[in-house]
Each structure stands twice: as C-alpha cells, then as structure tokens.
Amino acid sequence: FIKYTHALGQNWGRAQRRAVSQWYTKQNPSELAMAVTKYQNREGYTHRDVLRLSHPSTKDPLICFLFDYITHGLQKAIEHLKSTNDNHNTENITDTYQQEVEQKQIILNNDNEEDDEINNKKLLTIEQLKEFLETVEKVKTSTDENELITAIRQHHLVREHLPTNMLNSKNIWAVLLENMPLTAMIRNLGKMSAIDLLREDSEAEKYVVQRLKNRAQLYRARIHPFNILVALETYKQGKGFKGKLQWQVNQQVKNTLEKAFYLSFKYVKPTNQRYLIGLDVSGSMSCGTINGSPSITPAVGSCAMCMVTVRTEPYAKVVAFSDRLIPVDFSKNSKLEDIMTETRRISFGPTDCALPMIWALERKGM
Template sequence: MDFHSNLVVFPPDTVPQSAPISANQVRNNAGGFGWKVDDFSRLKRFLCLGSEGGTYYTSEKALTQQNVGCILNLISEGKGTDVVKTIKQFSLEGRTAKQTSILLALAVCCRSSDLTTKQEAYKAVCDICRIPTFLFEFIERCEKQGKTTGWGRAHRNAISAWYNRFSDDPVKLAMHVTKYRQRNSWSHRDVLRLSHTKPVNDAVGVVLRYAVRGLSDAKQMYDKGEPESEDVRKVLKFLSVVDEAKSCTEEDKMVELIRQHGLVREHIPTSLLSSVSVWKELLQKMPMTAMIRNLGKMTSIGVLRDGCSEEDLVVQKVTDRDSLKQARIHPFNVLVALKTYSAGRGEKGKLTWIPTKRIKKALDDAFYLSFKFVLPTNKRYLLAVDVSGSMGCPVMGTPSVTCRDAAAAMMMVTKRTENPDNSTVVAFCDKLTPLDIGHTDDLDTVTGRISNMPFGGTDCALPMVWAKEKKKMFDVFVVYTDCETWFGKIHPSEALRQYRKWSGLWDARLIVCGMSSNEFTIADPDDPGMMDVVGFDSAAPEAMRSFVMGEI
C-alpha cells in the first residue's frame, strides 16, 4: 500500500516531526519525517562519508546496498558518465578521507551493463588508483560486483595500462611494487598473471619480471652483458638495494641505503624498525601521509622530543598549506591523527607515547589548513551541533572519532573563519544548550566538551525555535546532524519559516551539514534558502560561503 495515497496534510505549524507536512516527505530511520535527498547528493555523501561501520539505525551492509542502488539508479537514468566524472573529481581533488567508497563506486561503474559508463569508468582507473593499495582494492571490489568475476578484455587492458603508465619513470614503478607488495589478499604476481600485461619497454619489463619471479630472474634478462638502457640499469640497481635491505642488520648501513636510494619504511626489516637513527633518516623525506601516520611511533622511541630538530621538521611540514594540498591530506585524516596522537596510544596494539605540545598544536592548525582557504562572510551565524544518541556512532568506521566529534570539528571550521563576535555555538538533542566555545579553542578541547554532553532524542528544529524564543538575530543557521530527527513538535523547515516571519529576516538561511551517508535531509528542497552539504567534504566550507553570499 502506498503510504502517501490517502495522506492528509495538516497546517505545518501544528504538525510534529513524527508526521509529514508534505506529500513529498519520507519516513527516516528514526521514525520521523524529512525529505529524501536526490541521487547525486546521496552519491556525494557516500563518496565522502562511505558506509563503513553503518549508522545508529542502519547496518553497514544495508547502508552499502542502498548507496550502490543509488549509483545503479543514476546509471539506468543515463547519467553514468556524470557519475564517473563525479567519482574522479572527488578522488583527484582530495575531497574524500578514505578511498574505499570511491573504489566501490568505480567498480560498480566498471561492472555496469551500460557500455558508455563502463568505458568511461575504466578510463579513470589509472587516475583514481594512484597507488597499488587502491588498485588491489579496486580489483577486489570488481570481483564482488556483477554476475561474473571474469577478467574480460576491458578489465585486463585497464590493469595493464596501470603498470605501463610508468614507462617514463620505471624507478617509480619499482618503488610502488616494492613498497606495496600485497593488499586485500592480492599481490602484483596475481594481478600480472591474470591481466597478461605486456610491458611497453625493457625497464618496465624488468620490474614486472621482478614482481612475478624475483630479482635473480629479473637480472637474467641481461645475463649476456650490461643492459644498454640507462633506465634498466637504474631499475636493477634500485631493486638490488631493496633486496639488500631485507637482510641488513647494521643501523649505519641502513641509514646510508635510505639516504642514497630513498628507501621507505616498508623496505626496512623488522629488526631495525625501533632504531632511532633509521627513523630520523626516514623522516627527512618521508611522505606527508606516512609521517602523520607514524607520529606516535616516532615519539615513542624518542625520535620526536620537545625542542629537537626533528620536531621542528614535523611542525614545519604539517603546517605548510601547499604541502598538505599537494599530498591530498584530507581534514578527517588530520582529525584522526590529532585524536590518536593526543591520546598517547594507538587504537590497536600496545604502543604508547607522551605527545609533544608543539606537534599537537601543529596538527590542530593542519586541520584548518587542509580545507580550502575561505573568506569570511561577516554574517551572523548560529552553529548547532547535534549531540543526540545516533551521533555517537563512529564516523567512517574510525572508533576514535564519532559523528558528534566530526560535527564539532566541522563547526569549528566556520567558527574560526567567521568574525568571532558574529557566531554563537549550541549543542542540541531533545533540548538545547548554549556552549562557550572560543574562536581559538583547540579541537581536542571542543570535541571533548561536546562528547561529554548527555544524549537524548533528536529535534533539529530546536536551533530555530530557541533563536526565536530568545529573540536572537541570525542570518544563517548551520545544523550539523545525521538528519534522523523525530522528537520535536514542529518540523525544522517550518521552524525556519516562522523565524523568518518573526524576525523580518526573510533571507535567513539554513545549511544542513550531513554527517552520515543516508538518504535523508531536513532541508526543504523547494526552499531556495535551505541547502544540504556533505560533512567532511573538504570543499564544503567554500560551498557554504557561496550559498550564504547568494552566489549559488
């Protein structure tokens, strides 16, 4: 039976959130009513937030199936090429914290029965699968999509193209092959045998032979004499050094190999992974992502200490906006690093450390720097963070960061961007609490304060209701929530309309910052003064600014 077939719509100011105010509303997972976001908006939520860990109301499996269904709907509507374009854009612009949802969405498109979508998706493989970890996960995702797991021509060609794209820089291919030997139960040997990859030149051929058969076989390709190609000589030299490092037991020797040949942590034997001198040398040219991930380890063994030159180097690197952008460091990953480093222990294992104050401060600064620089709007903001029970779930499957933490962090981006005198912060669930959050408060303090608040039901109308009751004048309401609202006596959209009428601010706007990849929103899609953005999309602050200024 169609729920809406005999729907009676009452005046909106008398309808609680447990009933609809429009025939276009749908029931959310908590039992309340809101609007359903369009499929492209949901695609963007999924790409940014994924479905790992599920939500308070929906299992990970069910949430994933819903989002895959959304992608298939778009493809069936003839929008497959736009889907692929969006996936590629979000990946290349570093707008997503994790690549899992990106790779799943790409695999769905590659396994599509729509030929045009399939072709465009396979063309994007090399750009999106930038490292072997992504390539292996993409392959695994493809194995689980569609009716077959076969390696057809399009699939084999795309994988072969991935390896051959390093024809002009075969040493980089050698680095990839030796740094990321296997992931997701896949190895380069497995992939190369299934893809029947034919190398485009001798240097690539040496790397592929090494990956499949080892160094001795790779060298035998030139057993009749020294190879003429300079690239081949460089590749063989690098691969020989990598194999030498496997059995190295001397710290000084390993330091020299790192310095001369650019070896990385994955090349270091386990016996030397607690060496201070080895880690100090690794740190000099360590990629940004690896450095942030290993801050705890380096602090625990004494590489990073208060006032040392290595601490200076870390602070300089993580607070360089251009370096963060070039490395595609996502704000969420910085937040996770800050939470983990500040805790002085990892989520897994027994590793502990005493964090340094300067590195904690640098990570706090890096969080804001990792967003695109946004100019202030000079509007009056009410920033409202949902602290209800459903917001206590881990976001993106990361135990150390809940949706509530993530919402608080996103709120602080706007708090720091705007004039501190023009923004008020509140937390809400079934009741609302004003918060004394300072413009310069650090993230650890803010997330800790909000995490300790009592939970309750969800009433997303409270920010507007409170502003009207307290006679507060705001140009913009920003609600950070999972949109699972159900508790209130009035719908959020109607509360905003009543606030506009009372205040005379007919252009008062509502921005809903969604913190989960579900299909619901409290923003009325027919009201041009209401907008949905995806929480932890690194482009969200700029989109919000443009909306507030009337540019979109």
C-alpha cells in the same frame, strides 16, 4: 580496487584487465619500481597475482624487467636479461621516452609533495633499476644499521622497505624523516615519539613542527582535514589502537598538529554548489567509532566533515536533527570544539532521518 570489484562479483573482463594493465604500463619506471617494492602485498593480493590476472603488455625494457622481477624474482630476472638477445639497447631508454619521463618528473615536482620518494630517484636505465632492486632485496635481511642508513640515503628507501626488527632504531628513523612525505610523517608521529626521536627541543621536533606549519607543504601534500584530525586524535591518546605501541605525547607537536588541522581547510577546493547539511545529534552518535578511524566517534567525525563544507563552500546551511529539527548557525570561523559544544546542548530523542529532506523540500525555491 581489486578487492571491491571481486566483492561485487565483477569478473576480469576486457575493460578491467585493460584498466589494471594501464596502471602498470602508463607509469614511468621510477614510480612503478617504488610502488611494487613499497606495497608488495595488500588485501590478500600480490603484484604477481595482479599481473597474472591482467596480462599487461609493454615494449618498455625497464617495465618489462620489473614485470620479470615481480613474477620470477630478481635473480631470475637478471638471468633472463643476460640471455635476451635482441636488437634493442636495454641499457638506455630512447630519447623520446626519456623526454616523457622528464616531463612527468616536472609535473610531479610541481604538483604533489607526496611523491617525494619517486621524485628523488629517477631510474632511467636497466642498470640503475637493477641496482635499486638489488638494494631493496639486500636490506630486507640486513641488521647493519649503517648499511641501512646508506641505502636509505642513496636510493631513497622508505619505511616499508626496511626489516621490521630494525624499525626501533632512532638513527634510522632520523634518516627516514629527512625525506619523508608529509602524510607519512603525520601517520608515524606516534612511532617517532615512542622511540624518543621527538623529545622536547630536539632537532627532529623542530623539523616536524616546521613542516606542519609550512602552508606551502600542506597545500602541495593535499592532506584532507579529516586525515589530520584522525592523526591528532590518535596522537593525543598516547597509544595506538592496535598492538602495544605507546608514546609520550609531545605537546609542541600536538599543538602544531591542531593548527595544521585548521590550516588545511584552506586547501580544500570548493564546488560552489548549494548544500544543506543535516547533522545527526542523537545519542547514538557518541557511541562507538568510525570504521577505519578508531580514534574518532561518529559525532566528532560528522562535525568535522560539516566544518569542511561550511568553511570551504559559499552556500552551506546546517541543521541539527534527532526527533526534531533545529537550524544551527555555524560560521566559517567556528572551531571543532565550538560545534561539538553546540550540538551537545541540543536535547535529543529518537532519530528521524527524513527531517532534513522534508525541511529542504518545504523551502525549495525560497
């Protein structure tokens, strides 16, 4: 968000400072502690940079301690805490705030599985927060596998908390997998296969397959079908598009991931609007890849997004176009391979992007 607002030339006015400040101050300490330790640096910005620009203010002692940790480091934050002499009890949050935290916890538990790393560890006192941050700092330089496994289980640490040189350990990944959110699990299938964790008939393979088949988990995770398709196409390649990571494709995992792709369509909420989808079938759509999704060509990506609309919306019409326009009949049961085969059969020429709009205008009100 900050990167894009900067690219648009937007200055840090009052509205932006307030919006960014509230991202920090409106979260409960458990959420914020996980966020600032998991994502310490993104797009060239650290949390320290953002706090300096947004100037957030809060009376919550736990979030104040987190701000001190972000700006000065853990040791300084602990020293400042000891030297602080005020009338507030910094060891326990107020009953009102505890009720708010517990209410948020109930909402998170019922709403979204992707917050499992937050749900599993509630930080309600300064002492608990300090212990969590001390563990996070300690594991950054740890080379003791057993120590890391203990920390993961006790404090529900995630992959981003661990030192890179320890991420080739099968035992560590096995423990991470126990409470790994579904989106993270799908994103890391290649890595887990590369270290032979997902070998055939292994417990890890059975666990992954079971979760990918679980309709309730897919629903709670709210993973968009396109994201599953990207994971599927990447996993099928047996190698990453960046770096040297390679893996042996587990056929059971691959087949289940494909089934999860089609299952996930059921959980996209329809808008109940009328849609005309113009599907570009010109030759250029088969060239290159989609920005941010190097495993997907524009042709595959457009057909997949077309499927999302056709399968979820009650009023969706599809037309294919290049130098001419051809109505096509895709049903809610059409598979991606069927749509790709149909579009490849259409002869193409130069691309005229006006054709779908002209076609729609001619039939307006019909």
